[in-house]
Amino acid sequence: xxxxxxxxxxxxxxxxxxxxxxxxxxxxxxxxxxxxxxxxxxxxxxxxxxxxxxxxxxxxxxxxxxxxxxxxxxxxxxxxxxxxxxxxxxxxxxxxxxxxxxxxxxxxxxxxxxxxxxxxxxxxxxxxxxxxxxxxxxxxxxxxxxxxxxxxxxxxxxxxxxxxxxxxxxxxxxxxxxxxxxxxxxxxxxxxxxxxxxxxxxxxxxxxxxxxxxxxxxxxxxxxxxxxxxxxxxxxxxxxxxxxxxxxxxx
Amino acid sequence: xxxxxxxxxxxxxxxxxxxxxxxxxxxxxxxxxxxxxxxxxxxxxxxxxxxxxxxxxxxxxxxxxxxxxxxxxxxxxxxxxxxxxxxxxxxxxxxxxxxxxxxxxxxxxxxxxxxxxxxxxxxxxxxxxxxxxxxxxxxxxxxxxxxxxxxxxxxxxxxxxxxxxxxxxx
Numbered sequence: 001x002x003x004x005x006x007x008x009x010x011x012x013x014x015x016x017x018x019x020x021x022x023x024x025x026x027x028x029x030x031x032x033x034x035x036x037x038x039x040x041x042x043x044x045x046x047x048x049x050x051x052x053x054x055x056x057x058x059x060x061x062x063x064x065x066x067x068x069x070x071x072x073x074x075x076x077x078x079x080x081x082x083x084x085x086x087x088x089x090x091x092x093x094x095x096x097x098x099x100x101x102x103x104x105x106x107x108x109x110x111x112x113x114x115x116x117x118x119x120x121x122x123x124x125x126x127x128x129x130x131x132x133x134x135x136x137x138x139x140x141x142x143x144x145x146x147x148x149x150x151x152x153x154x155x156x157x158x159x160x161x162x163x164x165x166x167x168x169x170x171x172x173x174x175x176x177x178x179x180x181x182x183x184x185x186x187x188x189x190x191x192x193x194x195x196x197x198x199x200x201x202x203x204x205x206x207x208x209x210x211x212x213x214x215x216x217x218x219x220x221x222x223x224x225x226x227x228x229x230x231x232x233x234x235x236x237x238x239x240x241x242x243x244x245x246x247x248x249x250x251x
Numbered sequence: 252x253x254x255x256x257x258x259x260x261x262x263x264x265x266x267x268x269x270x271x272x273x274x275x276x277x278x279x280x281x282x283x284x285x286x287x288x289x290x291x292x293x294x295x296x297x298x299x300x301x302x303x304x305x306x307x308x309x310x311x312x313x314x315x316x317x318x319x320x321x322x323x324x325x326x327x328x329x330x331x332x333x334x335x336x337x338x339x340x341x342x343x344x345x346x347x348x349x350x351x352x353x354x355x356x357x358x359x360x361x362x363x364x365x366x367x368x369x370x371x372x373x374x375x376x377x378x379x380x381x382x383x384x385x386x387x388x389x390x391x392x393x394x395x396x397x398x399x400x401x402x403x404x405x406x407x408x409x410x411x412x413x414x415x416x417x418x419x420x421x
Contacts, residue, residue: 003410003413003414003417004382004410006363007363007378007379007382007383008382008383008385010280010284010360010363010383011276011277011280011383011385012276012279012280012283012360013276013279014275014276014278014279014280014291014294015279015291017291017295018271018275018279018291018294018295018298019268019271019272019275019298021291021295022271022294022295022298022299022302023267023268023271025295025296025298025299025302026267026298026299026302026303028264028267028268028302029268072268
């Protein structure tokens, strides 16, 4: 074989880290790392703008990311200090000081997700509540779509939003059994919520304070059994002389 | 290549991953022969610089670019800086791959690296650009800033020397 041929044969494929690092470096790919969560291992994707996606850590996650965001997803080290912040955000179920990249959703959806991020751990809110909170009380269906499009479940806690009748409803991160597991992990007691839902109870009040709440509000959970009054609608509660709680704003 | 340039001029972000896919094999292989283990980092950095440069070019300039030669202008420049920095503060040679995956060089490649290392630097660069990276003589002349005749002579002398080394081995 000629020496020229032998030299040409030295050409080898570049290791995958070359393209990955280059695209990550110019912002045309997102990096990811795997984190533990209450629903098992999850992939957390990030770029210069913030955390861009949270998804189940399975074999198809890179392909799903590319399909949805139109960019490649490559394994990478998170920016300095982000690993701790990501771990904390998953544990608390809220972004805190972690930047989140919500450029992939519409401005309305962004607003819905930002309000969702304020729902306290261990509590749930109905879709209708969220629609009111973003100033579009009639857009309940659009609120549902916004939550289904949440690119960062666990960190923006869409699992804390339930159906208006009190049932748990769907969950984008791998189905409603995971939503149940998450809520149980946070102490929201999904069985109790479903018992309320089955009996048509959507609000509870205290006959000592005259205030009514959503059932998981921290004030509602302090009400002793003998003082708890149950309501199916907010009109019923108001007619009985109760006023809505200022913390959970049930109506 | 022409189609790629058109697409880069139209939609840089959309076409840039294809530019990387298209050029990375030859770029990495050439850098590997010239700079050993640093090739991976140098190739990455070359593409990052290339992207930033393309951001600032107007579409007509991108349409006229000879991409494979142009990328090597950036790569050789980075390679020179890398070699200079390393000469200034020598770093210990890492025993295994930085990523913890041990990836030993096949015996044949290691032998070629030894042979190429015996060439004077301009000859080594010219031989690698011509026969590993696949650039033409005019491209090498442009990339290295040396006259075409000199580049041709470097390649010929380099190959002759490699032949002698191979003969001595047998």
